[in-house]
Amino acid sequence: MEMDFERCYRAVDSRDQRFDGWFYTGVTSTGIYCRPSCPATTPKRKNVRFFPSAAAAQGAGLRACRRCRPDAAPGSPEWDVRADVVGRAMRLIADGVVDRSGVPGLAARLGYTERHLHRMLRAEMGAGPLALARAQRAQTARILIETTGLGMAEIAFAAGFGSVRQFNDTVREVYASAPSQLRAARGRHQAPPGAGTISLRLAYRPPLHARALLDFLALRALPGVEEVRDGTYHRGLRLPHGAGQVALTPADGYVAATLRLADLRDLAPAVARCRRLLDLDADPVAVDGTLAADPALAPAVAAEPGIRVPRAVDGFEMAVRAIIGQQVSVTSARTTLTRLLTSRNDHEVYGPDEDQTPDQPHDHRGGWLRGFPGAEELLDLPDAAFGMPIGRRGTLRALARAVVDGTVDLAPGGDREETVRRLLALPGIGPWTAGYLAMRALGDPDAFLGTDLAVRRGAAALGLPDDPKTLDAYADRWRPWRSYATIRLWRAA
Structure with missing residues (x-):
C-alpha cells in the first residue's frame, strides 16, 4: 500500500x-x-x-x-496479490532462502543481479534483502528464546545467525533487551516438552471461517501424511533441513501451532508454509467486500465471512494431487494417492524405524506423519507403484523431471505466469490443472476454474450461468479475488 x-x-x-x-x-x-x-x-x-x-x-x-x-503481526496481504519481483522476493525471504543461500542465491532464483534486487526492495520495503532476513531472524530467535529451553548458542545458529555475538547484538537492538532478559520475562510460560518442539501463535486478520478450512483439508487428507482430529489439523512436513510435523488449531484471533522439527533451522520456513497453507495473510474484509457486491454471492458472504483459499506447504505435492485428481472425484483421487503413498519405500524418506531419533516427529498415537515424497523420490518409484493409466503416470514423471531440472518452479517465489506457461507445455497438463495449481500451489488470488464441474454446479445453485464461457465472463466482476469465488462456488455445490 x-x-x-x-x-x-x-x-x-x-x-x-x-x-x-x-x-x-x-x-x-x-x-x-x-x-x-x-x-x-x-x-x-x-x-x-x-x-x-x-x-x-x-x-x-x-x-x-x-x-x-x-x-x-500477520504478513502483508500485498505479497499474496502481487506477482512481481518484489512480491516473489518477499515470499522467498519468508521461506528462508537468504538464510540458506544468501543474497546471491535469492537473486539467482529471481533472475536479477544482487544490486538491482537490493535497489528494488529498498525502494518499496525501505530495506534490502539482508535487513529483511535479519528482521526475520530476530523474530525466530525471540520465539525460540521464549518457547524453548535451548541454550542461547543453539538458538543463535538455529535462527540463522552467523555468530553468537551477532545474535546478541541483534536481539538487543531489536527488542532493547538481552536474550536472557527475554527468557526471564517469559514468566510462567514454560517450554513445551520434547526436543525440537515449539508452540506459537499464528496471527491472522479476522474473520476466519475455520470450519470451511478444516472441512476442505479433512475431505482431502492423505493417511500417513495429514489428518484432521478434534478441530486440529495435523500433517507431516518436508523441510529444507529435515523432517517436521505440525498441529494447527484455529482459535479466536490466532491459530495455535505446535511444531516438532528435526532441525530448528527449519522454524522460519515451517511457519511461512503453515501460514501459506491456511491463507493467514489474506485480507478477508477486502475479499468479502468485492464478492458481496454481487447479489448472487452476497447471502453466502454474509452467512460465512472470512472464507480462505487452502493453499499448499509443498508445490510439487499439490501438482501431483492435481494431476491425479483430473476428471475424477475427490474420493477417487484420494484413494489413488493413498495407494501411491503406501507403495513407496518408506526408508527412502526417513530411514528404517529403528534409526528414527527422538527429534523426529510423530503424532500422539505413535504413528509417523511424514511429508509427501519429493520429485526425486517419485522418479525412483517403480511403475507398479502408481496404479493409474500409463498416460497419467507419464505426466507425473514428466512433471517430476521438470521440477528436478528446474524447468518448472513450484516454490512460493516462482514466476506465476511463466510457471503456468511451462506447466501447460508438459504432456497431460491442461488449463484446469494449471489454473488449480496457480490457485493452490502458486498462491494466485485471482485464478478461476470456469470449466470445473463443481464450480459450474455451484454457479447453477446460486442462479448464475453454468456454461463455462459465459461463467468465465461473468466472473470478471470478482477480480482480483476469483480464487475466493471459486472456493465459495465449490461450497455452494
Missing part, C-alpha cells in the same frame, strides 16, 4: 487491526515501532513515521514494542 500519512494515521488512531502487517508505526519520541492496532495511546502526529516493513523501522533505529509485538 502507499504510505499515505493521513490514511495510516487514521488507522492507528482507530486501532484498526486490519492494517496490521500492511505498515508499521514508528514513534520517534519513544524510539519504538508498533503495529497499527497497538493499544497504547495514539502518538502525536509530529512524533510519527510510517514504515513499509519491520526491517525499515529497525533500520531507522527503532525497537519493537513489547506490548503489541509488531514482529508477530
